[in-house]
Amino acid sequence: MKLTVCVVLLVVLVLLLPDESAGWWRRRRRRHCSRVNCAWGNWGSWGACTAQCGATGTRTRTRIVATHAQCGGSGCSGSSSETQPCNRGCPNGTPSGPRCICTGTGFTGTCCNTDIDECRDGSHTCNSEHGVCTNTEGSYTCRCDTGYAGDGRTCISTNAGTGWQRVSGGLKFVSVGRSGVWGVNRNDQIYYRTGTYRDEASAGSGWVRIDGALKQISSGDNIVWGVNSNDDIYIRQGICWYSPGGTSWRNIPGKLKQVHVSPTSNQVWGVNSGNNIYRRTGITASNPAGTGWQNIGGQLKFVSVGRAGVWGVNSNDQIYYRTGTSGNENVPGTGWERVSGSLKLISSGNGVVWGVNSNNQIYVRAAACPPTYELVAVNGNNKCLRFSARGDRKNYQAASLTCRGQGARLVVIKSAALDTFIDNRIRTTYAAETWIGLDDLTAPSSQYRWSDGSVLGARDFNDWSRGQPDTIYREKCVEIRPQFSYHWNNHHCNLLKNYICEIGARPGTSQGSSWYRIGGSLTGVHISSSSNQVWGVNSANNIYRRQGITPVSPKCEG
Numbered sequence: 001m002k003l004t005v006c007v008v009l010l011v012v013l014v015l016l017l018p019d020e021s022a023g024w025w026r027r028r029r030r031r032h033c034s035r036v037n038c039a040w041g042n043w044g045s046w047g048a049c050t051a052q053c054g055a056t057g058t059r060t061r062t063r064i065v066a067t068h069a070q071c072g073g074s075g076c077s078g079s080s081s082e083t084q085p086c087n088r089g090c091p092n093g094t095p096s097g098p099r100c101i102c103t104g105t106g107f108t109g110t111c112c113n114t115d116i117d118e119c120r121d122g123s124h125t126c127n128s129e130h131g132v133c134t135n136t137e138g139s140y141t142c143r144c145d146t147g148y149a150g151d152g153r154t155c156i157s158t159n160a161g162t163g164w165q166r167v168s169g170g171l172k173f174v175s176v177g178r179s180g181v182w183g184v185n186r187n188d189q190i191y192y193r194t195g196t197y198r199d200e201a202s203a204g205s206g207w208v209r210i211d212g213a214l215k216q217i218s219s220g221d222n223i224v225w226g227v228n229s230n231d232d233i234y235i236r237q238g239i240c241w242y243s244p245g246g247t248s249w250r251n252i253p254g255k256l257k258q259v260h261v262s263p264t265s266n267q268v269w270g271v272n273s274g275n276n277i278y279r280r281t282g283i284t285a286s287n288p289a290g291t292g293w294q295n296i297g298g299q300l301k302f303v304s305v306g307r308a309g310v311w312g313v314n315s316n317d318q319i320y321y322r323t324g325t326s327g328n329e330n331v332p333g334t335g336w337e338r339v340s341g342s343l344k345l346i347s348s349g350n351g352v353v354w355g356v357n358s359n360n361q362i363y364v365r366a367a368a369c370p371p372t373y374e375l376v377a378v379n380g381n382n383k384c385l386r387f388s389a390r391g392d393r394k395n396y397q398a399a400s401l402t403c404r405g406q407g408a409r410l411v412v413i414k415s416a417a418l419d420t421f422i423d424n425r426i427r428t429t430y431a432a433e434t435w436i437g438l439d440d441l442t443a444p445s446s447q448y449r450w451s452d453g454s455v456l457g458a459r460d461f462n463d464w465s466r467g468q469p470d471t472i473y474r475e476k477c478v479e480i481r482p483q484f485s486y487h488w489n490n491h492h493c494n495l496l497k498n499y500i501c502e503i504g505a506r507p508g509t510s511q512g513s514s515w516y517r518i519g520g521s522l523t524g525v526h527i528s529s530s531s532n533q534v535w536g537v538n539s540a541n542n543i544y545r546r547q548g549i550t551p552v553s554p555k556c557e558g
Contacts, residue, residue: 044061054097106137132152161549164520165547171184172184179220183537188215189213221266234251235252256272265330267305269296271303279296280292308348320338352371360521364516369384369505370384373385383411385502387430392499406503413463432482465488476492523539
């Protein structure tokens with residue numbers, strides 16, 4: 001009883017103590033509470049950007065308190081959210097506010113992420129007639145239709161025909177030229193295809209055995225060249241309309257393992273067993289056999305000469321073009337230009353080159369200039385020129401129309417180098433008055449304008465003869481006049497004169513366009529530069545001719 005009374009009295013006493021005594025008591029109780037500071041939790045994921053792209057978007061993320069402050073711990077510092085720029089950029093355009101500028105990118109849309117199909121909407125620059133447009137992401141590519149060559153924006157016919165026709169017989173090598181189609185079989189027996197003399201587009205009617213034995217043969221103009229198994233060189237004489245098979249073989253001094261004659265010029269190139277290159281010199285109309293051999297620097301295993309120039313392949317199947325020979329077969333050229341691709345055999349035509357590779361795949365390449373035009377490189381620029389034949393004389397307007405009908409124009413002469421080249425060509429061929437593309441037919445009077453639309457200025461190059469141009473006789477069209485030492489002279493536009501057409505060289509260099517695959521499989525192929533007709537043989541010695549090739553009329557300067 002006494003103990004219970006004592007406890008009750010003690011409680012009452014505590015309740016009656018002053019506040020200071022109560023605080024002391026509470027402090028004694030808090031000595032058992034641990035101090036805990038506030039702590040943030042992890043940041044959440046970023047929210048969506050306020051702009052799809054561009055430079056003005058923002059995004060926000062938040063966090064929550066993971067541990068609150070306790071027992072006098074410090075509170076959390078910083079914000080529960082943060083915001084940052086979220087410029088997604090414009091990988092296909094230029095940032096502009098909350099969007100992208102797509103001009104010139106090939107894409108469209110707010111963020112330039114939708115591809116434009118230029119091929120479908122017609123905004124491409126591929127050739128409208130013979131170009132093929134293929135859409136790619138952000139762009140497009142151009143190529144030319146089969147039978148056409150170029151970069152897809154410029155497409156020029158390669159006149160590559162439409163298919164292969166099997167011809168009876170068996171040959172290991174075949175050649176076509178103005179002398180007709182000639183070939184040799186696996187036993188080195190020689191054959192001429194009847195009905196093909198001066199009719200290269202004909203399939204002929206049969207094979208006639210020719211005396212002799214050759215391992216390789218080449219058909220020219222009333223002449224055939226070949227080499228035998230001993231690398232001896234021979235020409236076939238007596239070829240004419242009444243004796244298309246010729247009359248006899250004549251040995252030519254020298255040793256060659258391969259020889260080629262151009263049917264447009266009868267120029268001859270060849271290579272020997274050491275892959276040394278030779279060109280026949282002294283060839284004229286009266287002496288197509290020539291007089292000697294000129295060694296040409298370089299190494300080739302096969303060489304061909306034609307209106308497209310001199311082309312060859314070396315022992316590694318690398319391809320080379322002889323600079324300065326396109327449209328100008330009568331010169332040795334100035335050097336060898338490496339051409340892309342790989343071929344084991346090559347053949348030069350008129351504005352086109354054919355070849356086969358080590359897999360017997362067939363390729364064709366459009367030369368720098370179209371048929372009947374020759375390549376002229378002046379001051380680093382390539383032009384294709386066509387000089388009219390001696391008897392091809394027209395008035396100024398008719399000459400201009402003739403050039404335009406070929407996609408060309410009367411020649412524009414803006415440098416002394418080109419003027420000198422043209423003067424020399426005229427001087428050494430037909431030596432007659434020749435129209436150039438300069439006239440005073442449009443207002444204002446006495447202002448001469450070139451066929452490309454440019455005006456002949458006072459400071460521009462000119463080659464006027466002394467006292468020219470005059471105005472007394474109302475002469476409006478300009479010629480190169482031999483009587484005035486091949487200087488320029490204005491004359492009456494209705495007079496008949498020779499003329500020169502020009503056209504820009506095909507895309508690329510003097511080497512022409514790219515290689516284009518032709519269907520089929522051949523071990524050898526040959527094109528005639530006088531007609532662009534093509535014959536070939538396969539690995540089984542089967543003979544084929546290309547169908548659908550439009551005959552090409554060769555340039556004639558005589």
